[in-house]
Amino acid sequence: MIFTTSKLTYKAYTYKTRSSPIKITTKTIDLVPDSQSPSSFVAPPGKILIKVNYVALNPFDTKLYSMAIWPISTNSGIGRDFSGEIISIGQNTSSGFKICDLVQGIYPLFYDSQGTLSEYLLVSPRDIDIGVIPKNMSLIDAASRVTVFGTTVSISEELGFKGKKVLILGGGTSVGRYLVQLTHQFQAKEVVVTCSGRTQTTIENLGADKIIDYTKHENLVTPILDSVKETGSFDYIIDCYGGNQLFPKIKTILTRNGSYYTLAGDYPGSSFKKVLWSMIKVNLRQVWSKMGLLGYKYKFVQFIRFEKDLMKKSLELLETGKFETFIDSVYPFDQLDQAIEKLESGKTSGKVVVEVAKE
Ligand SMILES: NC(=O)c1ccc[n+]([C@@H]2O[C@H](COP(=O)([O-])OP(=O)(O)OC[C@H]3O[C@@H](n4cnc5c(N)ncnc54)[C@H](OP(=O)(O)O)[C@@H]3O)[C@@H](O)[C@H]2O)c1
Known part of the structure; x- marks a missing residue:
């Protein structure tokens, strides 16, 4: 994707502490001029920019929220699982990925100002676990797994x-x-x-x-x-x-x-x-x-990150097509409250997913 301005404004869900609501806030990413074409802008050096499509909610997301007391949390994003597309790669970034790769991932930082319920993610590859989605898998299935x-x-x-x-x-x-x-x-x-x-x-x-x-x-x-x-x-x-x-x-x-x-x-x-x-x-x-x-x-069991080659192994297993995926429901981005209510009902049949942007 080519950006013609240095500021990318986007929406993301955030909360301050467990006593404040989870709400949509407007955020900004500062891009830098592209060395090849100075009138266009790219992700800063060492970072990759991902456009998020789907986020699967986990009970862990709401557990983190219910434990979010000051000063552990002052301004936190929400959501960990996601699928999306890599749209910009900054200079000197050794990620092994390329622009237009469709990826799934987990954002492992707790009480960070960023969460995956966000239109864009600007991340250092070392801070995040991502893998390219197999060709036979949709972005919605990928996020839910x-x-x-x-x-x-x-x-x-x-x-x-x-x-x-x-x-x-x-x-x-x-x-x-x-x-x-x-x-x-x-x-x-x-x-x-x-x-x-x-x-x-x-x-x-x-x-x-x-x-x-x-x-x-x-x-x-x-x-x-x-x-x-x-x-x-x-x-x-x-x-x-x-x-x-x-x-x-x-x-x-x-x-x-x-x-x-x-x-x-x-x-x-x-x-x-x-x-x-x-x-x-x-x-x-x-x-x-x-x-x-x-x-x-x-x-x-505390599954926080994909250690060693676990992401590769799990994607290889999924690529066999032998595992059935269960998606309970998909909610639009502006209906997170309803999605959380469904997640907490104890009556789901598989994952509750939020559509941040259509595939
Ligand atoms: N520690 C970790 O690394 C890790 C990783 C992933 C998940 N988890 C945890 O694992 C738990 C499950 O997560 P999830 O996303 O898989 O849950 P989920 O899909 O939201 O679970 C909903 C299901 O819970 C079942 N259920 C409700 N009451 C039950 C009961 N009394 N006994 C047994 N099953 C009952 C229901 O199944 P029926 O249809 O059979 O009623 C319902 O379909 C959560 O606490 C989550 O935080 C932990």
Whole structure:
């Protein structure tokens, strides 16, 4: 894209703290004269300019907002996952990308003045994880997969599912749907999944061997112990929704030296109190686990960035076309409130996406 003025004015969502609203603000990027053609302007040296098309919301976005107290947050952007197009590359920028590349990415800086719910992103390549979208993938699909698929691939890389008995709590979540597919495709011995009746058929079709409908059990321990009686203890428990019901019986449910990974901690939800208590509990349990006091490995998964070659691996897996994507709804840029309301309803079937600009 050729810019004929040095100032690029655009809209982005920002908030000051959790007690102020998330609202659209007008921002400006200062471009610099192009050395080849001084009457046109490009991104500053060392930076790339991305035009954002789609942003998938994550519960993490609203958790960050609900924890945004002064002075941790004074003027923060919102949104992490995105897809879009590289429209300008500044001089001396070694990014490996070229103009017009369609990319997906994750913006990993918390409480930064920039978030991805923004018409443009001006970034240093080292501050951001981006990858070129495979040709068979739309920009909307790409945005909806970034964090959730990346998280499940990182767990799969660490644990390895072949021949293991796996319990997935909250298989109906966006992240859980990919985990069911990965455990099945990577030949887990048995995949037991909790989800509601409305999602049961979908999860079975993705490869789950057994479903436990969480709406029919006040406490999940009983049906899970039934599975242990039938086919033995679990090698892995991966909690994609949040909870702590299994801990009183964990030594029967998990094999010795098995692994309990949680993505959401002890208390589901994004309120300040729930997130804080969850953080306290998971950190204590992680310390006990490291000290060898639990008899199993406990980990709170924190997928912040694509480490090493994880972006490449996750894009290669997606390129196989073997993974089904679930998009619950797409909201226009000016309807973020409604999109957040839907995200927090607990009744989504896949990702809630915001369209910043049409593909
Ligand atoms: N730590 C990390 O790195 C990381 C990365 C990604 C996500 N996460 C966390 O993982 C969690 C899920 O994220 P997401 O985006 O995948 O969620 P999501 O798509 O918004 O989850 C919505 C789903 O939650 C399910 N659900 C509602 N109540 C449930 C219950 N009591 N038990 C089990 N499932 C229930 C529903 O499935 P049914 O249709 O079955 O009712 C619903 O479809 C969030 O807390 C998120 O912050 C963490």
